[in-house]
Amino acid sequence: MSALPATPAPTRAAAPEDALLEVRDLSISFGGLKAVREFSLALPQGRLAGLIGPNGAGKTTVFNLLTGVYRPDTGSIRLAGESLVGLKPCQRAAAGLARTFQNIRLFPDLCVLDNVRVACHMRARHTMAGAIARTRAQRGEERAITEQARQLLTTFGLDQRRQELARNLPYGDQRRLEIARALATGPRVLLLDEPAAGMNPGEKRALRELIRLVRERFGLTILLIEHDMGVVMDICEQITVLDHGCTIAHGPPATIQRDPKVIEAYLGAPDAAAARPDAPRSPH
Amino acid sequence: MPTDPSPTHLHERARLLRPALPGALAASAWPFLACLLAAAALQLWARPLLNDFVAKLLLDIGTNVILAVSLTMVNGFTGQFSIGHAAFMAVGAYTAAAIVYYGSYRLWGDALVHGGTLSTMLAARDGPLVAPGDLLFVAALAAGGLAAAACGYLVGLPSLRLRGDYLAIVTLGFGEIVRVLIQSQTTDTLYDAQAIRAAPWYTLPRHLGGALGFSGLPFYSSLFWAWLVALLTLVVAYRLKSSSYGRAFLSIREDEIAAEAMGVHTTRYKVRAFVLSAFFAGVAGGIFAHTVGVQLNAQELGFQRSFDILIMVVLGGLGSISGAAIAAAMLTILPEALRKPGDLAQVWPWALALLALGLALAGVGRHRGGWARRLGVLAIATGSAGLVLALLALLALARGVDLTQYRMVLYALALILMMILRPQGLLGIREVWELRAPPRLAPRRNRAAGGESGTSGQEPTL
Numbered sequence: 237m238s239a240l241p242a243t244p245a246p247t248r249a250a251a252p253e254d255a256l257l258e259v260r261d262l263s264i265s266f267g268g269l270k271a272v273r274e275f276s277l278a279l280p281q282g283r284l285a286g287l288i289g290p291n292g293a294g295k296t297t298v299f300n301l302l303t304g305v306y307r308p309d310t311g312s313i314r315l316a317g318e319s320l321v322g323l324k325p326c327q328r329a330a331a332g333l334a335r336t337f338q339n340i341r342l343f344p345d346l347c348v349l350d351n352v353r354v355a356c357h358m359r360a361r362h363t364m365a366g367a368i369a370r371t372r373a374q375r376g377e378e379r380a381i382t383e384q385a386r387q388l389l390t391t392f393g394l395d396q397r398r399q400e401l402a403r404n405l406p407y408g409d410q411r412r413l414e415i416a417r418a419l420a421t422g423p424r425v426l427l428l429d430e431p432a433a434g435m436n437p438g439e440k441r442a443l444r445e446l447i448r449l450v451r452e453r454f455g456l457t458i459l460l461i462e463h464d465m466g467v468v469m470d471i472c473e474q475i476t477v478l479d480h481g482c483t484i485a486h487g488p489p490a491t492i493q494r495d496p497k498v499i500e501a502y503l504g505a506p507d508a509a510a511a512r513p514d515a516p517r518s519p520h
Numbered sequence: 521m522p523t524d525p526s527p528t529h530l531h532e533r534a535r536l537l538r539p540a541l542p543g544a545l546a547a548s549a550w551p552f553l554a555c556l557l558a559a560a561a562l563q564l565w566a567r568p569l570l571n572d573f574v575a576k577l578l579l580d581i582g583t584n585v586i587l588a589v590s591l592t593m594v595n596g597f598t599g600q601f602s603i604g605h606a607a608f609m610a611v612g613a614y615t616a617a618a619i620v621y622y623g624s625y626r627l628w629g630d631a632l633v634h635g636g637t638l639s640t641m642l643a644a645r646d647g648p649l650v651a652p653g654d655l656l657f658v659a660a661l662a663a664g665g666l667a668a669a670a671c672g673y674l675v676g677l678p679s680l681r682l683r684g685d686y687l688a689i690v691t692l693g694f695g696e697i698v699r700v701l702i703q704s705q706t707t708d709t710l711y712d713a714q715a716i717r718a719a720p721w722y723t724l725p726r727h728l729g730g731a732l733g734f735s736g737l738p739f740y741s742s743l744f745w746a747w748l749v750a751l752l753t754l755v756v757a758y759r760l761k762s763s764s765y766g767r768a769f770l771s772i773r774e775d776e777i778a779a780e781a782m783g784v785h786t787t788r789y790k791v792r793a794f795v796l797s798a799f800f801a802g803v804a805g806g807i808f809a810h811t812v813g814v815q816l817n818a819q820e821l822g823f824q825r826s827f828d829i830l831i832m833v834v835l836g837g838l839g840s841i842s843g844a845a846i847a848a849a850m851l852t853i854l855p856e857a858l859r860k861p862g863d864l865a866q867v868w869p870w871a872l873a874l875l876a877l878g879l880a881l882a883g884v885g886r887h888r889g890g891w892a893r894r895l896g897v898l899a900i901a902t903g904s905a906g907l908v909l910a911l912l913a914l915l916a917l918a919r920g921v922d923l924t925q926y927r928m929v930l931y932a933l934a935l936i937l938m939m940i941l942r943p944q945g946l947l948g949i950r951e952v953w954e955l956r957a958p959p960r961l962a963p964r965r966n967r968a969a970g971g972e973s974g975t976s977g978q979e980p981t982l
Contacts, residue, residue, distance in 0.1 A: 303781060305777065324780070324785070325777075325780040325781050326780050326781075326782075326783050326784055326785045326786070327785075329780075329781060329782060329783035330783050334781070334782075335781055337777075337778065337781075341775050341777060341778035341781075342774075342775070342778070343770070343771050343774035343775055343778065343779075344774060344775075345770075345774060345949055346767070346770055346771065346774060350767050350770075353764065353767055354767045354768060354770075354771040354779070354782055354784065355782040355783065356530065356764070357764045357765070357767060357768045357782075357783070357784065358782070358783030358784070359530050359531075359783075360530070360534075360764050361531065362764075364760075364765050364792060367759060367760060367763035367764065367765045367766075368756050368759050368760060368763075369548055370544075370547065370548040370759060370763075371544075371548065372538045372539060372541065372544045373534070373538065374763070375537075375538065375539050375544060375547075376534040376535060376536075376537045376538035376539070377530070377531075377534040377764070378763065378764060379534070379537040380530050380531075380533040380534035380537050381530070381534075381764060383533065383537070384530060384533070417782065418782075420782075421782055421783050422530075
């Protein structure tokens with residue numbers, strides 16, 4: 237397999253040195269509930285980061301804020317220096333933000349190939365009239381889209397099943413198809429919402445490799461939500477921990493594992509934690 | 521790896537993959553030419569062989585195919601629930617009617633048919649193929665379609681931001697508004713050539729006949745026009761469905777949130793589908809308005825009509841173009857068949873034969889998904905439906921009941937049966953020609969090796 241590319245994807249404008257995705261003080265409340273409070277995150281190009289926290293901590297809400305499903309009360313989101321606040325989800329996808337969903341959201345009655353081809357549509361340039369007239373440009377783009385989708389499916393080992401309906405795929409294949417579909421949008425940042433949920437240990441092992449390789453091959457920056465600590469601690473280079481909407485820790489996996497606040501959030505009221513002032517703190 | 525699917529290279533690849541010019545032109549144009557030829561053949565060759573009743577029925581089928589297929593673009597492709605389709609038909613019908621009627625008076629001083637052989641419902645063939653009146657009619661159809669499309673845009677832009685039920689309510693309301701607006705006009709149609717010539721042109725669209733209906737329209741609609749538009753609608757719908765835009769439409773139906781996350785501008789696409797659908801409905805309205813024996817009245821284009829169209833789409837299978845067309849044909853023939861229970865009762869030997877054939881086919885085709893089995897099931901369904909209808913007709917004959925009164929009851933029964941036996945409609949989202957055996961699943965070997973979950977998930981496949 238190819239090694240990590242020395243430079244990011246060549247045709248893209250260089251991001252500001254500091255961060256490709258930069259989130260500052262993002263907050264949202266639903267009624268009286270502050271679902272996310274002052275969430276900040278900076279992901280440099282090529283980083284593989286994790287977002288963890290107990291159930292209901294606001295992880296998926298952060299994803300929904302990033303992708304534009306919700307509108308934040310305050311805060312800013314910048315992708316390569318461009319502000320994303322106020323853009324619709326489809327415009328954010330066009331800007332280079334792709335995601336998968338916690339509860340798989342494929343297009344169940346479309347075939348596997350079409351699921352991926354839908355995601356390529358955004359970058360097609362022909363018009364609807366062109367599609368009806370079947371112009372040369374349209375035919376060329378249609379072929380290019382199919383070719384690209386099949387390459388992606390081959391990469392994910394799904395090309396054999398391209399004509400099956402997405403709903404008929406086994407669970408693990410559906411998860412991978414969702415990642416393939418997200419990649420077909422041509423993202424710079426990929427958001428994975430619990431990619432290992434419901435997978436058996438063998439599938440999880442395969443998924444880890446897949447995520448690493450996908451990042452190297454496509455020069456991606458990845459942020460993933462995951463409950464499986466084995467997966468998170470193994471592949472993530474930086475981890476942010478949320479609890480009740482607040483960021484309680486941020487740092488490399490080794491630090492996070494020993495952070496008393498994190499342990500408290502996951503395991504509940506610790507008498508021991510207060511008694512260990514020498515425990516390593518998160519950098520924040 | 522040399523062929524990384526790097527997304528940024530799509531356009532460069534697309535340029536390389538373009539087909540050669542001459543072949544591409546032919547491939548783009550031939551379906552449209554084929555529509556033209558088929559419609560002309562129907563008019564010039566088949567029409568003299570048919571009796572007037574069958575020809576009129578065929579004309580109505582053409583109109584309904586346009587309506588059902590155009591509604592499929594909204595309800596079937598994008599999954600939005602529009603139930604005011606007849607309103608677009610009404611807008612198109614009245615626009616076209618006003619243009620043809622008053623245009624005729626202005627141009628020729630009367631409202632007679634000034635068309636050629638292509639736009640006559642008569643079996644006789646003499647005179648030129650195309651005459652000036654045809655041009656007026658075509659222009660009126662186009663104007664009707666555009667007016668309906670404009671209405672579609674105005675209604676769709678705000679309401680398509682809403683989901684599901686809201687759109688249904690808005691379209692229902694729009695339909696009733698259009699009907700009431702037209703019916704509440706108090707100005708009668710003008711019949712006097714002098715008065716029509718004297719009136720300023722922009723006042724003429726106010727004289728649409730109101731509640732009395734717009735009478736005296738020339739009968740331009742023929743098998744040629746109806747089926748030309750119907751076939752064109754089919755081509756457009758099919759090309760749309762099988763293109764990147766069609767997949768974007770379908771993705772909205774499948775999962776709107778996921779579609780949006782994959783870069784599909786859902787609101788824009790819903791509006792586009794809605795506008796295109798309204799356009800064809802408007803053209804169908806124009807054809808309907810100029811059909812022999814029709815006295816244009818908004819009363820007929822109310823929500824009852826909308827439901828007739830909706831039933832066609834649902835019966836045919838939401839998303840299936842050919843399904844909608846087949847259902848449109850069936851539901852156009854059905855009321856006529858009910859009108860003549862004597863003829864309908866004679867269907868039973870054929871229905872029985874079809875049923876037997878279906879049973880035999882289903883017996884031969886052992887595989888559940890095999891084509892013989894599928895054809896067999898289709899034949900059994902058609903045969904038993906025919907048998908039931910024949911029995912009903914016999915019953916009606918014996919009791920002296922007018923079956924046409926029970927049309928809506930039969931529709932409702934058909935829909936209930938459909939919901940129980942085949943909730944996805946006649947064809948689901950597939951087309952007739954896709955009803956072959958489904959593609960083989962993964963090779964047997966793999967399935968055995970892969971175990972229960974995630975067949976090939978055991979090793980990274982990158």
